[in-house]
Each structure stands twice: as structure tokens, then as C-alpha cells.
Amino acid sequence: MSNILYDFGAGRSDPSTFPTEALQAAAVKVIGEQFEEITQYPGNLGHAGLRRAMAEREGQREGVTIDPDHMILTNGSMQAVTLTAEALQENHGDAILLEEFSYPGTLSAYRSLKFDMVGIRLDEGGMRIDHMEEELERLEKEGRRPKFIYAISTYQNPTGFNMPRARRQEMIDLAARYEVPIIEDNCYADVHYEGDIEPAVFALDDNPNHIYLGSLSKILAPGFRLGYIYARPPMLEKILARRHDAGSNYLASAIAAEFYKNGIADHAAHTNPVLKNKRDLTTAGLKHELDDICVWSNPVGGLFIWVRIPDDVDRKVLYESAQANGVNFLPGTAFHYQNRNKPYLRLAFGHLTEQQIEDGIPILARCLRESRTSNEARSFETLFDEA
Amino acid sequence: MSNILYDFGAGRSDPSTFPTEALQAAAVKVIGEQFEEITQYPGNLGHAGLRRAMAEREGQREGVTIDPDHMILTNGSMQAVTLTAEALQENHGDAILLEEFSYPGTLSAYRSLKFDMVGIRLDEGGMRIDHMEEELERLEKEGRRPKFIYAISTYQNPTGFNMPRARRQEMIDLAARYEVPIIEDNCYADVHYEGDIEPAVFALDDNPNHIYLGSLSKILAPGFRLGYIYARPPMLEKILARRHDAGSNYLASAIAAEFYKNGIADHAAHTNPVLKNKRDLTTAGLKHELDDICVWSNPVGGLFIWVRIPDDVDRKVLYESAQANGVNFLPGTAFHYQNRNKPYLRLAFGHLTEQQIEDGIPILARCLRESRTSNEARSFETLFDEA
Helix, strand or coil: CCCCCEECCCCCCCHHHCCHHHHHHHHHHHHHHCHHHHCCCCCCCCCHHHHHHHHHHHHHHHCCCCCHHHEEEEEHHHHHHHHHHHHHCCCCCCEEEEECECCHHHHHHHHHCCCEEEEECEECCEECHHHHHHHHHHHHHCCCCCCCEEECCCCCCCCCCCCCHHHHHHHHHHHHHCCCCEEEECCCCCCECCCCCCCCHHHHCCCCCCEEEEECCCCCCHHHCEEEEECCCCHHHHHHCCCCCCCCCHHHHHHHHHHCCCCCHHHHHHHHHHHHHHHHHHHHHHHHHHCCCCEECCCCECCEEEEECCCCECHHHHHHHHHHCCEECEEHHHHECCCCCCCEEEEECCCCCHHHHHHHHHHHHHHHHHCECCCCCCCCCCCCCCC | CCCCCEECCCCCCCHHHCCHHHHHHHHHHHHHHCHHHHCCCCCCCCCHHHHHHHHHHHHHHHCCCCCHHHEEEEEHHHHHHHHHHHHHCCCCCCEEEEECECCHHHHHHHHHCCCEEEEECEECCEECHHHHHHHHHHHHHCCCCCCCEEECCCCCCCCCCCCCHHHHHHHHHHHHHCCCCEEEECCCCCCECCCCCCCCHHHHCCCCCCEEEEECCCCCCHHHCEEEEECCCCHHHHHHCCCCCCCCCHHHHHHHHHHCCCCCHHHHHHHHHHHHHHHHHHHHHHHHHHCCCCEECCCCECCEEEEECCCCECHHHHHHHHHHCCEECEEHHHHECCCCCCCEEEEECCCCCHHHHHHHHHHHHHHHHHCECCCCCCCCCCCCCCC
16 A cells, blocks of 8 residues: 555545644643543543533434533444444344445454444445345244344445435334334534535434444544544443443544534534535546446435445455555445455545545546446446345 | 542542543544444454554564454453353353452453352462462362463552462463463553563564453553454454354444554553552552551552551441542452452552642551551561461
């Protein structure tokens, strides 16, 4: 990776909009005023001010009221993913449901915890409810109730898909029927470009067994390592009982709370147009270069574009020649719940400059064409035609 | 706890020596110069500068060289405690050895992970090697090799004991004989008041199976949530394979690295005399008030004094009357590996003012005398006479 000039690999936010001066001011204020708190342990829930700010963030977007005392700050949302899974796990081999293609960090955590992952097939609306029902029925017949459904329903990673409201309701109904909690990972929520915001599970359903995960890694910065869990009692206590790290970073929490004390909307209004423009440049580049042989998603939020590539691409050759030509991306395999080698790749556009995107896509396109064994046009119409 | 004026409960550092201005300057510098890194994921090992600073800290104190690439930054040393235990665990019910009285956070984590804890009896030199050998032999006869020995050998929590070098070597030899790794929790290391510094296990033994845990919570502040693991391959990889939180707080790490870029010695030289004076005030108060009925430790480092109280103290009455009179402490039960109710209490002196210590100890002494069922002098000579 030493000569990567065009890094479409990492799901990172845009560094040019990083609010340096406001965060410097917040840090000076917090360190000066809160040294008494900084010299204490933060407690299992964490910094009250940041929990209030995040409860407001979620509540405003979803139009419901959230109790900050039902929020647990975590070391990024990845601690939230791991902690909630540990809390719900009973035995190695417990079944869980999740998108067939999902976030590699989550897959790696669940693998390490020795869950039996059941991948649910996707279409442009996210997890297919017919397949989810089929798998729930199968598991019930085997006498195995899944411990949870893990869903990134909004601006899904890696596909960028946004599950429509009606399907969210169907998922909730199905989960209720089979008595399975939903862990909704909404870490891209505020990275929104256009169209309606689809409601979160907690905004559609009062069932207190569902768990909601949020993050500041995408809207602010991964280096703050700030995520959170929203869960209501008794689920809240069940999760807290599994936590043993004496609480999340108070210093980073206090700085973020100060920065977001008037809400998150102003910051999102500043950063999202920059990211939207990068999305547009990426899709325009793909349209110009690869329209005859590829299909891709056009996400209304988030940081990722999912590209279906021709079956006859030698994917090893493609990856190696892209790397040799300075282009990094993540291959579809990395996202498959069973690591299966599928004809996809993910482009993350948040961290590159506009120039890098404009220069990088044609290079990737050339590598892709050169790694094919034919010159035929694509044989598929949609992203999820049998791959 | 709302009316606690004398809080001997929490093991916290002194807030008056918190280096506010230096940390403010460090924060401004770091946020201004490292926004490119802050908008990235920190990686599993964490901020390289802080790892270098901590490797230097440990290496200088122990007189050996430490590779910063064998250090893993964690969310406080409690994440280190949990992560290493998870990495070494094979099954629920796995046996582990640890001090009969130990840190409640660790006990709670090990309980939650369903370890079978074997408590090793203590004397003024820490864990008794004869008892450790007895238990190792018993477990071997049962065909059960313990997964690890967890040892706070330096300024032990709650007793304040410091294991002498010769006994450390005996523990190492015994661990080698039974092929059991030692997890050495040295989170109080730099809070040193007087006398020689006893060497860490890694300074006495090249066996790469041992694991070392460090922290900045005691010398700097718990709100930074910075701890670390020092472990060599292949143990290093085994621990990293269990980590799923995408790395420790980059922001807090970068600020601490900037603050400690010239070493930790100057800061320790500033804070330790303040704490030493509080230790002296606490032990002087005990001597003045309770010499006829109690015995206590006189720690050469760390934040805790362990008090053996008379058997005829009604410990429930004592706790409640102390609370009612504004005095907080932790009862012995909280530290026992099986939560057994034993005639001890722990006084943490780091966070109170000198005045609070001078006023608080006589109040505690009065509560203690009033909760007795006799007026007899103490019947024990040492802290560990059969309790």
C-alpha cells in the first residue's frame, strides 16, 4: 500500500472539513473546566453531556424522544457491536441473521465470538424479507432461535442501500413473530445527501428488546473513537453487565459534547455537501468509464458505492494491477459473511480529494478491462442479478 | 453517597496536580497538526508516539529495552484485563490464579467471563508461594492447567503490598514449572514513594508467554482511558485476534504522547510527593486514632491502605454509620475473590484534600469504635493473622 495515490479503500470522513479550530477551543475549555471530572472514572454510561447531545441527535432525526440514561457511550460503534453480541450470546454456535454482505469489522467480531452467521440475501431495498422469513422458519424447525438480527438498514455498508420504511416495518413484524431482537447499526445516519430519511427501528416500534447503535466516526472522526448503544431496560442492564472497561473516553466525549452542544445539524450541513459532491464525481466517473460492463449503487447517504463487475474479470489480477497502478479498493469477498469470492468491489469516496477521484476512476476502469477474459458487454441488469 | 465529605472510596489521582495548561497546549497542538491522523482509524496497536513513550517509561524503570510494536494501547487497563483474559480463555470454568484480595473491576470481569477463580493467600510480601504451589499441584492432579496467574505485585490493590524481588523470581519459576503464563497488572508502577523499585516479571524473565499491563489512569487521569498491554509474539497476535473495537482513542493518545514526549519522570516527581504526604497523613491519623484495635499496611507506592479491623465490628453497622457521617470507604468483601465478608477495609487517599484526610480519619475511627460489641484491644499482630 506504499504507493497508493487513489485510496478508495477506507470508509473515512473528509479531512478538509475537520473542524480544527472549534475542536481546539472545545479542548481548551473542557480541560480547563472539567479537570475534576477527568480525574474520575467516567462510569459505565459515560459523559452525560455527550449522551444528552446524542439523544437529541437521534430524537430530532427520528421525531421521537430518547432518554439519555438509556444510552451507553462506547469506544467507537465497534465496541458497541461486540458488547451487544457478547451480551446476547449464550453459546458458541448461536445463530444470528445479518446482511449477506456486511461490514468486515462486524463479521470479524462475530466470527471470533463463534456465532453461526446466517446471511440474508439483498436487493436494492436491503435484506429480502422473504429470505429472512425462510431462514427464521428453518431455524425454528431446528429448534434454534437466533440471538439477534444485525441490520445496517440505512446507507448500508458496503452496498449503500437504504431500506424503505415499509420493509423496515415488515422486518419488525417478522422479528416480533419469531421473538428475535434487532440490532440496528445506524452509524452512517447523518451522512445524508437527498430524499427522505427512513425511520429507525426504535421510531417504528416500542419493543424494548431492540438495540440501536450510533457513532461519531463518520460525521466527526474515527480518531475520537466515540460510538453508543441505545437500549431500554432490562436490555440496558444486560448489556451493562457485560461491560468491564470502566467506561468510555471522558476527554474525547467532553470535547465532542462541547462541540455539539447546539446540535449536530450545522456540522452535517457543512460536511455533507462536500461528500455528496464526491459521490457525484465517483458515479459520474463510473458512468463515463464502465457503463457498458458494470452496474453500481447510487447511495442517498453514507460513504460507499457497490460495484457489480463482470463475471469474467480475474479478480486477483484486477486487485494486483489496481494496487500496482496506485488504486486501492476493497474486493467483494471482504464483505461476504462467509468470505465467498463474489464479483463485486466497494469504492469508499469520503477521504480522497476530488482530483484523486477524477484521476483514479479511469485508472481503475483500465485495470478492470485489462483483467477481463472477454470484451463482451455485461450480462446482468441489476446489482443483484445472480452473482 | 450524596453527603459524602470524606471519600476514601475511589482509587483516584490527585486533582490539584492535574497539569491543565500543559494538556491544553498539547491538545491545541495535536488537533491542529494531526487532523489527518484523527480522521483515520487508529489501528489495533494504537498511536505510535504514545507506544514509544510508554515503552520508554517501562524500559527506563526496569532497565530493559521494550519494543513499542509489542505494545497494544487499550481503553484503560481494564480493557487490557478483559481482552487478555478473553484471549487466554478456552472454556467457561477454566481455572485462573489470583490474589485472594484483588481489584473489584478485575474480579467482576473474570466472574462475568465465568472463570473458576482460585484465590491465593496473601502475606506482607503478596501472594504466598507455598499456597500457589499447593493450588497448582491440586489443579494438575485434577488435570486442569490454569489459563494464567493474575498478579498485582507492585503496590497491590487493595493491600498496598510490594512483592520482593526474590519472591517474584519464585513465582516465575513456579509458573515455568507448571507452564502457566503470568498476567502482571502494574497499573500503579510510577506512583512510587520510597525505597527500591522491585522489578517487573518481564525484566526478570524472557519467557514470552507472560503479559504485562500498564496504565496512565493513576499517574495522569482515569478520564483519558489509556492503558496498554505489553506482549511478545505469538502471544501478541493471540491477543490482537480477540480485539474488535477498531483501536483505542487516538485523540487522547496523541495528547498524552505530546505531554509525555520527554518522559514521565518530571510529571511523577511533581505528583508523587503530594500523594506521599496524603499517605503519611492517613497513616498518622490511623496511628493516632486506632493503634490499639487495628493494623494497617504502610505502602511504599500506590493509592491504598488496607486496614484489618477487629472481628467484633458489626461491619454493616460500621458501613452505614460511616456513610451517615459523610465517610466513604470500600469494605473488605468488595475485594475478596469469592465476595466473602472479611474484617478489612480499604482507604484510598489520593483524591481527598489533606484537610479532608485529617478530619475524616477521626470520624471513621469513632464510627468504628461505636460499631464494636466489645472494648477489648485487638487480638491480632499482623494484617494476615487468621481472619
